[in-house]
Amino acid sequence: MLSIKNLHASVEGKEILKGINLEIKAGEVHAIMGPNGSGKSTLSQVLAGNEAFEVTEGEVTLNGENLLELETEERAREGIFLAFQYPVEIPGVSNLQFLRTAVNAMRQHKGEGEMNAAEFMKLAKEVSKQVDLDPAFLKRGVNEGFSGGEKKRNEIMQALLLQPKLAILDETDSGLDIDALQVVSNGVNALRAEDRAILMVTHYQRLLNHIVPDYVHVLAGGKIVKSGGRELALELEERGYGWLGIKDEEAANSAN
């Protein structure tokens, strides 16, 4: 489904991704771990098409199509979804209006008719329940005054609504209490499907008890330095990143 080859990307002249290689097949769940500042969010943003980052080398294809040629919104309509590490607020724009606009943009792309307000309301209420968000949140401004955990649940709700092909979840588990972690994990597990891939960035192997990944990768200094199965996460928890020859971002960078 997604194929990343020798991907290099920089921001403001500074190279952050230094040759990423990754293959993700439909139905798989991949977890990416790694020290702070190693480039996990950068990879997520680059895949989603954030123009603040410049791709300097390499290629990315989604089902054989060159992803890097597409605009952000086109990638979204092709099925790339990014759950943000830090969801931004849009004051005055109701969550409901925002989501309906998004859903209808996707539907239009697929040649389907627009959903009317009533139909959409029904659907939105269903998914909000799935992530244990009070439907009252639909009326509030997008992320406006949401707590950290509410923002994360709101992101997963959007994934459930938009039914992407590839869901990239950037630290969707951070800042969640124990119950919320369970709720969010259930949401993500509900997303798991034969024809869908999930790429999730996390610092905690705890999440992987709830959402069991097929593969675990360690990203350090802008490269994937180690890949393995579920057990790699456990090993990382026990031994930290040191044994892989990296301590932190600086160490990683100087190692290059």
Add this chain to the structure above:
Amino acid sequence: MATTDKEVNELIKREYEHGFVTEIESDTFEPGLNEDVIARLSAIKKEPQWMLDWRLKAYRRWLEMDEPDWAHVGYPKVDYNSISYYSAPKRKEDMPQSLDEVDPELLKTYEKLGIPLHEREKLAGVAVDAVFDSVSVATTFKEPLAKAGVIFCSISEAIQDYPELVQKYLGTVVPHGDNFFAALNSAVFSDGTFVYVPKGVRCPMELSTYFRINAANTGQFERTLIIAEDSSYVSYLEGCTAPMRDENQLHAAVVELVALDDAQIKYSTVQNWYPGDENGKGGIFNFVTKRGACIGKNSKISWTQVETGSAVTWKYPSCVLRGDNSVGEFYSVALTNNFQQADTGTKMVHLGKNTSSTIISKGISAGKSSNAYRGLVKFGPGAEGARNFTQCDSLLIGDRCGAHTFPYIESKNKSAIVEHEATTSKVSDEQMFLCRQRGIEPEQAVSMIVNGFCKEVFKELPMEFAVEAGKLLEVSLEGSVG
């Protein structure tokens, strides 16, 4: 960052949609202004002597006045002798007696503007008085209004048919020598709207007027007078458009509102005069004096405006809160882009006890435009327990535009309370990225974000026009993003 600016720059290059010229024969005065022109104008309108005298008094006052230069705008000097002061579509008969008699070309114009009069009448609920260049073309819904006792007609008709009312109130809120543009308007106003709501009557429908400047080199000087007697209520909406022309055109209107005891007037404006092209050529100079007097106790006047057009806007819808417990409100969205300049705001003058006022101003600047809020809140010595709340928010799109806030407070009463809040924000790259990541077109995203920013004001507009206003913002911002 760069990407957003680029997107936004494309976005605001959107062309003016209402920029067509209507081919109709019209009677137009030669350019120029003197007492003779005023006398001719008054004669065409068959005005009584007192009206002509008042016009001439205003004209003589105007000759002694200087054009104001304190606003945060710059524009080439207007040559008042190069303007024609009267232009009327030629009619076969004297005046159209019903819609059927209105020039079909003219009706087509309104249709292009999205206000088919026929339909409006059928749809019911909105009575439209349409002022084209200088004269009122058709007023719909006269009958049901007459049943309720509401007078809704052109000011020219009112001068003929209700001279006592006009004479009693005209110039009481905005005197003939109030300011340069008001004096000019008083001398040469050609038409406008008159509304009278009798005691205890709740006007059964939204009243509305559409203004349009069509002929070249003409100025539009309409005059609106609305009187709400004790315990009455009226909601009035005006919409404005003008064709694209390379020369600037002058629009200097005066609006006077009078609210007596327990009366309420809600006045909404959707202003979309031609703003000039993307290089700042052409466009309307919109120099308007709007003021309401809450004369009676417990009376209330609300101004809601959505200002997206005009090359230069100079406009401060104000309230004089004379009656005890009277209430003034000002809700404003002003959007400028390209080279547009707006200096707009309000004056709330508190004279009576326990008077209160609310000001919510939302300024949106894009392109190289300049958008200023200027507001005065004034408390007279008798304004015991008066209070004001002001909230001024600016939203910047791109980084070549300017937003300015000039709040003035004058208080002669120690018990008066003022609260003032102001914010400035930008449509951020992160917001744009979030929207686009969810599959939303960039231009739709900007429009959605801007609409969200304006929500508090839009909710004050009459329902059917709130939608219109939202669309208007979308149009003014569309065409973007590549």
